Amino acid sequence: MGTLWYGGRIRTLCSEEDVQEAVFVEEGHIVSVGRLADLKLKHEGTISEEINLQGAVMYPGFVDSHLHMIGHGEKLLKLDVSDVTSITRLSGILKKAIKELPPGQWLVAEGFNENLYDQQLVPDKYVLDSVSLHHPIIVSRVCRHASVINTYALQLAGIDKHTPEPAGGIIVRDEHGAPTGYLHDQAQELVKKYLPEQDFTYVEKALSTAVNDLLKKGYTGGHSEDLNYYGDAEATLKAFYNVIDGIHCKFRTNLLIHHEVASGILSNYHQTDHPYVELGAVKIFADGALGGRTALLSKPYDDDPSTCGVGIHTKAELEELIKEARAFFRPVAIHVIGDKALEMAIEAIEAYPPEVGQRDRLIHLQVTREDLIARLQQLPVVLDIQPRFVASDFPWVEKRLGKKRLETSFAWKTLIDKGLMCAGGSDAPIEPIDPMLGIHAAVTRRKPEEEHAGYNPHEKLSLYEALTLFTTGSAKAIGKENVYGKIAKGYKPDFTILTEDLFDLSPDEWLNVKVAKTVVDNTIMYALNQKS
Template structure:
């Protein structure tokens, strides 16, 4: 028995402009396409359910190719600082949080970004001490590669002026050598190790809240990396199995596995691939550098606005190659976080030396490139996970970081596509807003919401079709599911993102006023406006 969806415009994504007006689904798969009349004539004896879409526009289900689902849930349930535009506003929110933290052992905040402040202020630990003198405070920067902590947190972590910078991290210090409370990359881990372990209920709550929100914005799935940060692989993975049960909750979660979580995954007798119809284990996640915001992205030459640093390599070249080698010995693909051009160079060298034999490697972010690096990528089996929304949030300040010449080949999504490289689109939530329409808008306009100009590096604008491909066919290709996901075609899964506007014909600014009508996963309505 099957379902007829009709009276909509179904964009197949098989070719630009191709659409049908009705789809017949059986057992969660698209069985046939055509008109309502044709499909009713052919399948009248087995159609048991019909859905009139009232003229809505149907896309293959949008999938975020790179995010942190539980982290997104934490942003929703913790103090969210991502929209703060003034340092004083941030201080006031922290004061209010502290006053209401009677039962809290720590004060947490998520997503602050000094580049949004007119004075670009970074709080000193002494200022945080005034707000929370007797409770440790941990405030994650928007990039999640830096954090602010107060003196209480430093004391718990044993960080003093004598503490050496950890490998792959920086303890920022004042002119007297005293820690300021600003920690970069692996230095954050010194404090994180002292934060009480999260409970199973906390993980489950954050995950449930996150998945509900992802469905609300039209996402049917996401490629996420969470399995190393919440008490280990088993505790976290078990909650994915419970929350996304395939009955009450359907959502396609593709889980990258941090290289430090692989051993526990193997102890639990799990391997890469499909675990349930809605949960898969994917490539080995490795960080090669940090982020541009905190100047920890690893560059070949120093930052233009701070020549004293070229960023931070999380691993030495030898260590990175060994991690890739270990993955290959277990027949695994890798997914390497790489933002700076020096980090990308190191990542490419590693995967050139130890080529993938099964699956496709993933290069995540790929923000700073040049022609030589592009040519090397073209010769490899790689997928690039890009985040169009970074253009909206990182410009114009990122031009100060990289300088006039280097910026020309940075955030260059059009150049990457025209070079024949396969790209998938994501948000990196909670670092950026998770709404795929914001990513599509940024890819098409190269502006932030409310800005009225031709776009940052307008020659790198994508067409609406190219932008939608990132979140449909691109995300499917990234995990070798291009023959069953990402298109509206026979044999493909019945996952649909249904909107009230045609993204291919409306004015770019109208993308922001487009509404999600329904989100369909496995032929099941998981969200309805």
Template sequence: MGTLWYGGTFYTMIEENDRIEAVYTENGKIISTGDLKSLKHTYQDRITEAIDLNGKTIYPGFVDSHLHIVGHGEKIVHLDLSKHTSAEYVLESIKERLETLSPGQWLIGEGWNENQWEVPRVIHRKELDEISDGHPILLTRICRHAIIANTNAINQANIKSDSPDPQGGKIARDSSGEMTGYFLDTAQDLVKVAIPVRTQADLKQLIDKSVDDLLQLGLVGGHSEDLAYYGENSFEKTWNAYHESIDGVKRKFRAHLLVHHEVIDDFERHHYSYGDGNAYINFGAMKIFSDGALGGRTAWLNEPYHDDPTNYGIPIHTEENLEALIKRARSLELPVAIHAIGDRAILTVAKLLARNPLKNGRRDRIIHAMVVNQDVIDALKKTNAVLDIQPTFVSSDFPWVLDRIGEERAERAYPWKTFLQENIPCAAGSDAPIEEVNPLLGIQAFVQRRSTLDGKIYIEKQQLSTYEAISLYTKGSAYIIGEEKSRGEIKAGNLADFTVLDQDPFHVHPDQLDQIKAVMTIVDGDIMYQRTE
């Protein structure tokens, strides 16, 4: 009837260093924990399987609190530009990929980041035109707040030379007023409407690839926002594709889906509510973007950019419209999940949340919360919001972010330790495919704050302990969705979701955390991934 798990070190995460010898589970739930001898005796008539974990280390299942599951699948199948170190390398990769495409097929590249190139610059559309005028080409920046498109793609999208900038976006132009092919924030959508629409079968395949990859990295679940981006009937077909992929038999994974405000009418029309779905797929908060990103200088700042003194970034909505969206969510008894990176954006969001409190015990979330000052901290403490933070942004943003916001503001940025010291609740994610999804890389980034670009440690006082870091992937990810009483800790009554590692993160040097591998991922008491030597 049930399974006895033993032979490893189980960290319950109830408190630091709390360990047990064994766990007994039935029907996807933890029935009891404790020493092996006692559990064997107590449940001897009910144990149908005993699994020896051979000295491995076991935690409550790791959950990524912020990623894009379909987008991660797209990164797997699209041209990956995230490791490229020059514009020339990007262009050469495009040439090679074009040779594999059929005539007129779109080429989509993911993850270019000029800040890690030997000579930082933005590729011009004419450089893409020289490679191919027969294929539409679209290259998404690592932050997903900017794209580069060639002339073919721009023409297919019917964008004219005099097309105006949309609210919350910018069409980059050169000194003569000619489009460069660089589209920022909401202006990206002007091009993306021309991309052939993905079918439900396409989406199911991308979710399959993505979830299988997440499982082998030790993730039992993720909070994702995918429902609004795939053409007509995007909400329904994406929701259906999730259910086809994560069927609860062949594939088990806990997918908590945020609902973008642009498809909230679809959500309401189907009479859905927060938490509706099943044990593996359910609805979460209403997603809103309030600003852009630091890389493209579109995050909304209180003071101008250090390297662009006339630029304060871009608010995606007016304050009036942003409050109207929050009120729309409240009318459906929904929390909101608001992307806010710049200090002005975070402060605006915090004040609006305090003015429009949620009264049903559910929790809002502010996603990223990267540029912070004391006014922001004070305002956050007056809300119910949980901060949805991404540790590897420190690894990939420094040192170039010093150019964007200057050293003084950078000292107060990405202040993970301060948030915890101020008792502001947090959860941890990757923002994949923008960053690498491996949770061990995130834990290492929390603990070290070491740049992958120059190898230096930045703002050492904000480093977290290994226990704090892992807590944000376990207890934090459960708390942000109100499931702290059933997930995030190994204790009786909780879900039988476990992440099994080949080494103990508490007993390796921080430099070695990224070398730890998941050897088994258990969801609902079933092994969904097992590493073969």
């Protein structure tokens, strides 16, 4: 016995034009798609439930191809300063928050963004010392590849002018060699080990908060990287199993496994351990981010010729990490933002390719080159891009890279036109989770409130291309494009149902469209105006 969905448009995404009237689902799969009258006749006697869309529009389930689910939940629960537009305002928010804390207790805030401030000045230890000298304070940058801490925290971590630079990290120092409190990439680990450990009640709360928000935003699944950040990778994995239990909560979750915990996880757990949480590729960081000038470039930054960025690993180390992943018969997912980091990743994959039938994943891919794009065309890789970065990083990124380098940067249309497989994600909590913002950025290449032709407008995607990033693209990233990403016979019944048809609206109007229902495995996991 099965379910008949009808009463609205069915955007199958099998093609840009394909719109159907009804879908019949039975035993966890789509059985038929087509005209309502035909499906009623064909499945007469086996329809046990009929669900009227009431004019809403059904799409294949949206899947975020790259985010940090627990981190997103933490952002919703913690002190978030990502929208603060001045250091003065930042100080005021921190001072208000610290009044609630006893002396000696950490104040942790998320997401400062100096590009929103006058003169783009990064807050330093002196700014945080003015907030408190009696509490350790850490404020992460919006990219999470850098943090600023106060003097109390520097002393707690034992960081002073004599502290050597850690591999893959930078301790920013003043003209006298004293640390300013600004730490990049691996240098953050020097202080993070002194942060209070969170118990797993908190971790589960953050994860549950994130999943509920993802479902509300229309996501039926996500590819998340979380296992290396909460002290115990196996306990973190079990938190996913507990929250996404397949009964009260269904959410298709593919977990990237940080290389530092891969051996323990992959030795003890298997793909079949859970129906909705699966273990994915081994995650490796090759470089940092453009905002803090730690993305690894082949030539110096235009606005700071003294640096080309930071490589987290040497070429030999990167190859060794890939070899270790291959020993577990795993693909890799490599964070690459700068073109030199991309070049290193390509060389390592060329030397140690994945198993036949597997695909590696390259995440972010913001700065590319024509010669590297040609090499990518020869590899079994999916390019995991985050369209929203265009809206967030322009126009300041022009100063970082210069006009010449920008010609092949954030070049999503070029990559797709070259036949490369691309998936779409948010990188939440770094960027907003809302898929409408990602789709809007992919199509307009500007912020919603702006009124111009878009940054590098020749790289704009069509609405159909943008939608496929979050549907078939995400499915290709895990080698399951024959299971997810379309509304077609044999596919899983995961649906994102919107109140209006995006194809009828202008891009700015998309942001007002609501999610009517989010359906995972033919189960309504979220409905607009439902009672909680």
